[in-house]
Amino acid sequence: MAENDNEKVHIGHKARILSAEEIEKIEKDQNLVSEFKREKYEKEAQKNWDLFYKRNTTKFFKDRHWTTREFQELLNEKNKESKLVIFEVGCGVGNFMFPLLQEDDSLYFYACDFSNRAVDFVKENSQYDSVRCTAFQCDITKDDITNQIPLNSVDVATMIFVLSAVNPDKMVEALKNVFRVIKPGGCLLIRDYGLYDFAMLRFAAGHKLxxxxxxxxxxxxxxxxxxxxxxxxxxxxxxxxERNDYVQRNTVNKKKGINVPRIFVQGKFVKPRDNS
Incomplete structure (x- = not known):
């Protein structure tokens, strides 16, 4: 094995070193989807998420009971008499919001999603209480969130497996939009797909945008x-x-004898206190 080939085997990052086979797969997958199809996927992004929720209704995602374990910022421990205002970006059908509302009656939620159908499912849920939460449809890359949420009013914003669904060219604009409604000193909590996650390496050729x-x-x-x-x-x-790390998890399917390595990114990012 040549010296440069030996170096290639160690391509990756601190959470995941790629095997020679994985490196070869990535290096071979260089052909991008045609510009016509890329534009089509962009134009039909909302429609595709609406179709996703039409097919899967409320049954695809499990309730996220792990969130307060990973993000202590979601616990309103300092002053229960004062509402902790949370803005969930990409609420889906409420798998994040409803468990938290059930656990803590001192929380108030704003929740938005790209999909009208997802927002409808949230509002149809028996746990939906307009006194404690407001759900609305929104394209965070271009819609003015302040039509629904006052400027500088949110203690904690969350994007859990949401930013990854946005066109990378529009991600910064989406983040700036969310930034506007967070209080100075407030924060944005992120959990999303990490580089070289199993799901990334599983894509067949012809799926790279x-x-x-x-x-x-x-x-x-x-x-x-x-x-x-x-x-x-x-x-x-x-x-x-404030923090930004890779998170490693293994998804185990005992019936199939599969142990899948998952890589996520997880972080906390704060709005400066001198920013209003």
Whole structure:
């Protein structure tokens, strides 16, 4: 094995070193989806998410009971008499919001989603209470969020597996939009797909839209973040990075005998206190 081949085997990052086979697969997959199809996926992004929720209704995602374990910022421990205002970007059908509202009656939620159908499912849920939460449809890359949420009013914003679905060219604008409604000193919590996650390496040839950006069979899209890329976007949007790490998890399917390595990025990014 040549010296440069030996170096290639160690391509990756601190959470995942790629095997020679994985490196070869990535290096071979260089052909991008045609410009015509890329534009089509962009134009039909909302329609594809509406179709996703039409097919899967409320049954695809499990309730996210792990969030307060990973993000202590979601716990209103300081002053229960004062509402903790949370803005969930990309609420889906409420798998994040409803468990938290059930656990803590001192929370108030704003929740938006790109899909009208998803928002309808949230509002139809028996747990939906307009006194405690407001759900609305929104394209965070261009819609003015302040039509629904006052400027500088949110304590904690969250984007859980959401930013990755946005065209990378529009991610910074989306983050700037969210930045506007967060209080100075408030924060944005992120969890999303990490570079070299198993799902990224599983894409067959013909699904690559741009570097680290892929399209699924159903037309929905996913970007896979390095820590450096995520930090750069957050900084450009005005946030200060407080923490930003790779998270490793294994998804085990005992019946099939499969142990799948998952890589996520997870971070906390703060709006400066002198920013109003």
């Amino acid at each position: 741009s570097e680290n950006f892929y399209v699924r069979q159903d037309g929905t899209r996913a970007y896979y973040f390095s820590l450096e890329i995520l930090e750069g976007m957050m900084t450009e949007a005005g946030f200060i990075q």
